[in-house]
Amino acid sequence: MVEAEARYLAKLRDAARAPGAPPPRIAGRRGFLAAAAAGASLLPKIVHAKTPPGAVERAVPADPTKEQGALTNDDGGYGSRSQFETETRWRFGTPTRESSWTMTPLEHGMGIITPSGLHFERHHGGIATIDASRHSLVVHGMVEQPKKYSMADIRRFPSISRTMFIECSGNGLTEWSKPTLKTVQGTHGLTSTSEWTGVPLARLLKESGLKPGVKWVLAEGADAAVMTRSIPLEKCLDDAFIAYGQNGEAIRPEQGYPIRLVLPGWEGNTHIKWLRRLEVSDVPFMTREETSKYTDLMPNGMARQFTFVMEAKSVITFPSGEMRLPGPGFYELTGLAWSGRGKITRLEVSADGGKAWADAHLQSPLLPICHTRFRFPWFWDGTPALLQSRATDETGYVQPTLKQLVDVRGLNGPLGSVYHLNAIQSWAVAGDGRVTNVHV
Amino acid sequence: MFMCSRTGTLAIAAAFALGVAGCAAHRFAEAPQPAYSGGKLGFGSTPTSAELAHYFSYPADGRGLPQGSGTYAEGQRIYQAKCMACHGEKLEGTKIGDKLIGGRGTLVNNRPAKAPVKTVESYWPYATTLFDYVKRAMPFNAPGSLSHDEVYALTAYILGEANIVPMGAVMDPVTLPAVQMPNRNGFVSPDPRPDAP
Numbered sequence: 305m306v307e308a309e310a311r312y313l314a315k316l317r318d319a320a321r322a323p324g325a326p327p328p329r330i331a332g333r334r335g336f337l338a339a340a341a342a343g344a345s346l347l348p349k350i351v352h353a354k355t356p357p358g359a360v361e362r363a364v365p366a367d368p369t370k371e372q373g374a375l376t377n378d379d380g381g382y383g384s385r386s387q388f389e390t391e392t393r394w395r396f397g398t399p400t401r402e403s404s405w406t407m408t409p410l411e412h413g414m415g416i417i418t419p420s421g422l423h424f425e426r427h428h429g430g431i432a433t434i435d436a437s438r439h440s441l442v443v444h445g446m447v448e449q450p451k452k453y454s455m456a457d458i459r460r461f462p463s464i465s466r467t468m469f470i471e472c473s474g475n476g477l478t479e480w481s482k483p484t485l486k487t488v489q490g491t492h493g494l495t496s497t498s499e500w501t502g503v504p505l506a507r508l509l510k511e512s513g514l515k516p517g518v519k520w521v522l523a524e525g526a527d528a529a530v531m532t533r534s535i536p537l538e539k540c541l542d543d544a545f546i547a548y549g550q551n552g553e554a555i556r557p558e559q560g561y562p563i564r565l566v567l568p569g570w571e572g573n574t575h576i577k578w579l580r581r582l583e584v585s586d587v588p589f590m591t592r593e594e595t596s597k598y599t600d601l602m603p604n605g606m607a608r609q610f611t612f613v614m615e616a617k618s619v620i621t622f623p624s625g626e627m628r629l630p631g632p633g634f635y636e637l638t639g640l641a642w643s644g645r646g647k648i649t650r651l652e653v654s655a656d657g658g659k660a661w662a663d664a665h666l667q668s669p670l671l672p673i674c675h676t677r678f679r680f681p682w683f684w685d686g687t688p689a690l691l692q693s694r695a696t697d698e699t700g701y702v703q704p705t706l707k708q709l710v711d712v713r714g715l716n717g718p719l720g721s722v723y724h725l726n727a728i729q730s731w732a733v734a735g736d737g738r739v740t741n742v743h744v
Numbered sequence: 745m746f747m748c749s750r751t752g753t754l755a756i757a758a759a760f761a762l763g764v765a766g767c768a769a770h771r772f773a774e775a776p777q778p779a780y781s782g783g784k785l786g787f788g789s790t791p792t793s794a795e796l797a798h799y800f801s802y803p804a805d806g807r808g809l810p811q812g813s814g815t816y817a818e819g820q821r822i823y824q825a826k827c828m829a830c831h832g833e834k835l836e837g838t839k840i841g842d843k844l845i846g847g848r849g850t851l852v853n854n855r856p857a858k859a860p861v862k863t864v865e866s867y868w869p870y871a872t873t874l875f876d877y878v879k880r881a882m883p884f885n886a887p888g889s890l891s892h893d894e895v896y897a898l899t900a901y902i903l904g905e906a907n908i909v910p911m912g913a914v915m916d917p918v919t920l921p922a923v924q925m926p927n928r929n930g931f932v933s934p935d936p937r938p939d940a941p
Contacts, residue, residue, distance in 0.1 A: 400840055400884075402884070428881075429881065429884075429887065442795070442799065444791065444796055444799075449790070450790060450791050451788040451789070451790065452790065452795065453787065454788075457787040457788045461785065462778035462779055462781070463778065464775075464777065464778050465776065466775070480856065481856035482856075503778075504778055507778065507781075510784065511784050511785065511786070522801050524801070528881065529880075529881050529887070530881055530888070532801060532876075542775070543775035568775065583799070583801055587803045587804070587805070588803070589801045589876075590803060590869065590870045590873050591801070591873065591876065592873055592876070592881075595869055595873050596864075596868050596873070599931065601860060601862070601867075603853060603854035604852060605851040605852035605930065606930060606931070606932050607867075607930055607932070608931075608932055608935060608936065609931040609932065609933045610933045610934065610935060611933075611935045611937065612935065613935065613937065615937060615938060646774075672775075701938055702941070704940045704941045705941075708940045708941040712939045712940040713940070715854060715855070715856040716853050716854060717855065717856060717857070717858050717859035719859045719860055719861075719862055720859070720860050724937075
């Protein structure tokens with residue numbers, strides 16, 4: 305997997321050098337012409353391979369106070385980021401790009417919200433392209449009244465917003481037996497936080513009316529995988545919702561546009577994207593994902609099934625793997641903690657591999673089932689250190705060490721119990737300031 | 745090495761924690777609630793039976809399985825034409841497609857260097873899942889393109905190669921859910937976590 309990382313980085317470098325790639329233009333035509341009329345120094349340059357995605361490259365004046373800046377709304381009206389900011393999602397090197405995943409660059413994150421364009425992805429059949437005006441959601445099965453909703457119908461229902469994390473249960477799957485990926489993006493980047501807006505699933509079930517004996521609801525996506533998962537009715541009636549909004553706008557295609565299921569605190573795969581159908585039933589459907597894939601095979605040969613909750617976890621994002629501290633002195637350790645069971649109530653950090661712990665500051669807002677930012681003032685004396693963080697959630701659950709997890713779940717090879725790794729992460733800081741992913 | 749100073753941030757955290765401890769409500773008590781939680785609103789339409797017929801999902805008891813049937817021999821022909829490129833000549837898998845057979849006896853394992861071999865034969869608890877998945881998502885380059893007879897035939901072929909059903913077996917809505925998969929009793933729920941520490 306380190307090779308996959310290296311291959312990816314090499315490919316990026318090659319792409320940056322590749323000549324003749326068709327340069328997409330971001331600026332709207334009107335702004336472009338106006339800028340041209342106003343003078344060459346204001347002309348927004350076309351985007352080429354070395355301009356970061358989402359940025360517009362512009363000439364940088366020697367002194368921005370001595371000439372007019374870029375024209376208002378010149379980027380077409382959606383906005384763009386600085387051409388000097390480069391963080392992107394990183395795609396894990398799976399054999400196909402249709403069934404693959406990308407990871408959030410947590411080391412560059414600020415606060416608790418993940419920019420929508422950096423939210424991690426896991427696709428099993430590519431990213432479906434769907435026209436919302438032709439999409440519908442069907443509710444049927446053991447209901448009194450089957451229903452079909454247009455997206456306009458869905459948005460008409462009473463809605464809620466919730467800022468919360470979604471984490472793939474495969475987050476960290478490379479890290480069970482030895483430190484493998486080098487950066488926190490690779491070790492922890494399958495978790496992201498957005499504000500999600502949508503309609504409580506309980507409302508839709510109420511509209512249809514449940515027949516006696518209902519225990520499960522199948523959710524199905526409209527992608528090429530026609531992804532399906534069976535969800536216990538209790539969760540559907542509790543806090544599940546059908547999201548159409550993410551961070552104040554329509555959810556992104558790669559997050560399930562126009563609608564996805566959201567199950568707060570549960571593994572990402574259950575948050576069915578491109579949702580098109582809900583089938584109400586008395587039994588689970590035993591779909592491929594909930595039998596052969598998202599199950600946890602223990603060393604005794606028995607597999608745990610329907611392990612939905614994402615348990616409390618945390619990681620220091622600064623400093624983290626592949627960084628280098630320039631020298632002894634003050635650093636603000638910072639990172640994220642989260643729990644699928646509620647709020648983070650305590651976050652401790654250690655600089656000696658878990659012998660001594662000290663409480664870190666938890667930055668408000670402290671939301672349940674949400675990334676929580678922690679910070680800790682640290683004076684590095686220049687000697688080797690082993691940085692760790694340990695989260696406690698409101699149920700009293702304390703994030704375990706990797707050894708504690710492995711003692712219970714074993715190490716059933718690279719394909720056995722790969723999911724739900726929520727162990728304490730260790731970063732070694734060497735005397736020269738280099739930070740590496742280690743197991744202790 | 746540590747210098748820990750407490751600020752107002754922690755005081756806020758403590759207040760939040762007390763608020764939680766003070767109520768016995770369960771863990772989702774703080775989920776946002778809609779402003780209206782009254783009676784039915786009546787939005788949406790009634791899907792036609794033709795629209796609903798478009799959808800499928802087959803639980804382990806096989807209810808709803810479509811009419812049709814298929815044999816090992818038919819399945820072999822279809823497999824070679826439409827599946828082999830990804831899943832291999834002997835169903836051994838390739839870089840792109842999962843290995844489909846073999847692996848019995850490998851699930852009990854506690855050595856990180858040795859991978860359990862999870863296949864339809866060794867791991868999948870229900871034959872209905874195989875039918876459901878092939879029908880919905882295979883072949884990878886043309887998902888959802890197989891007829892019901894083709895899916896039954898492929899199921900018969902894969903289960904036959906896995907020595908789960910005899911090569912002469914016919915797969916149909918009655919025989920498929922009756923297939924006893926080797927790892928039928930290999931799954932436990934509910935979730936036993938928290939299990940560590």
